[in-house]
Amino acid sequence: RKEVEQDPGPFNVPEGATVAFNCTYSNSASQSFFWYRQDCRKEPKLLMSVYSSGNEDGRFTAQLNRASQYISLLIRDSKLSDSATYLCVVFNAGNMLTFGGGTRLMVKP
Amino acid sequence: GAVVSQHPSRVICKSGTSVKIECRSLDFQATTMFWYRQFPKQSLMLMATSNEGSKATYEQGVEKDKFLINHASLTLSTLTVTSAHPEDSSFYICSARGPNDHRADTQYFGPGTRLTVL
Numbered sequence: 001r002k003e004v005e006q007d008p009g010p011f012n013v014p015e016g017a018t019v020a021f022n023c024t025y026s027n028s029a030s031q032s033f034f035w036y037r038q039d040c041r042k043e044p045k046l047l048m049s050v051y052s053s054g055n056e057d058g059r060f061t062a063q064l065n066r067a068s069q070y071i072s073l074l075i076r077d078s079k080l081s082d083s084a085t086y087l088c089v090v091f092n093a094g095n096m097l098t099f100g101g102g103t104r105l106m107v108k109p
Numbered sequence: 110g111a112v113v114s115q116h117p118s119r120v121i122c123k124s125g126t127s128v129k130i131e132c133r134s135l136d137f138q139a140t141t142m143f144w145y146r147q148f149p150k151q152s153l154m155l156m157a158t159s160n161e162g163s164k165a166t167y168e169q170g171v172e173k174d175k176f177l178i179n180h181a182s183l184t185l186s187t188l189t190v191t192s193a194h195p196e197d198s199s200f201y202i203c204s205a206r207g208p209n210d211h212r213a214d215t216q217y218f219g220p221g222t223r224l225t226v227l
Contacts, residue, residue, distance in 0.1 A: 008150075043202050043218040044153065087152060096143075097216060099152040 001026055004100035006088050012106045017078045021103045023071040023088030033064055035073045036087040038102065044087055047073075078107045111137050113205050115219035122193055123227055129189045130222045132203030138183035139205035143216070144176075147200040159186055193226040200224075 006023045013019050025033075033050040048055065050062040050071050061074040071088055088100035112135040122128050132142055140161050145153040157173075159165040159180035167173045177189040186205075190197055202221040 041200070041221070041223065043221050045218070096155060096158070098155075101152045
């Protein structure tokens with residue numbers, strides 16, 4: 001079983017739609033959690049951290065459920081520029097980032 | 110934010126040759142650097158972790174004699190792919206962290222190097 005699992009997609013949505021991505025992780029000792037965005041042939045870039053209390057940054061909302069070892073990302077009012085691959089990332093006690101396989105989002109006009 | 114550069118951004122080489130990729134931290138001292146590899150439509154896989162002045166720690170399944178890592182200074186780490194073969198074609202990404210940066214969001218990524226072995 002992979003340490004961080006995501007639905008690879010692609011998710012094809014129209015502009016303005018709301019889309020949600022999920023991620024599960026296997027290591028219950030994982031310390032912190034993040035969503036990264038990666039554009040084609042580019043390096044990943046930190047989108048936001050994920051907290052149990054939930055956190056929101058504009059149109060993006062992230063949520064962590066430690067009991068279920070589940071992380072989510074909600075994007076409201078999708079823009080064409082949101083098209084990218086979204087990586088669920090877990091930070092463990094070994095001070096290392098473990099990346100999920102990514103979920104590809106395509107926002108269409 | 111902190112800046113990490115990689116050179117070259119793209120390289121095409123013949124099978125059997127060696128290729129060196131540089132990773133530099135431009136405005137901070139990187140005590141730890143990480144090397145990742147990403148195959149098409151797959152996620153980043155950590156290859157090795159290097160601390161300045163010491164030998165790199167390789168992940169399971171990564172051949173240390175094939176992927177030579179040197180981290181001789183606080184601003185530069187190099188990855189040399191020796192005797193490259195077509196299956197080594199991939200996107201290689203480095204990241205760097207400073208001495209007081211123990212949070213995941215203070216690990217800064219380079220722009221990546223796309224290696225194509227013919």
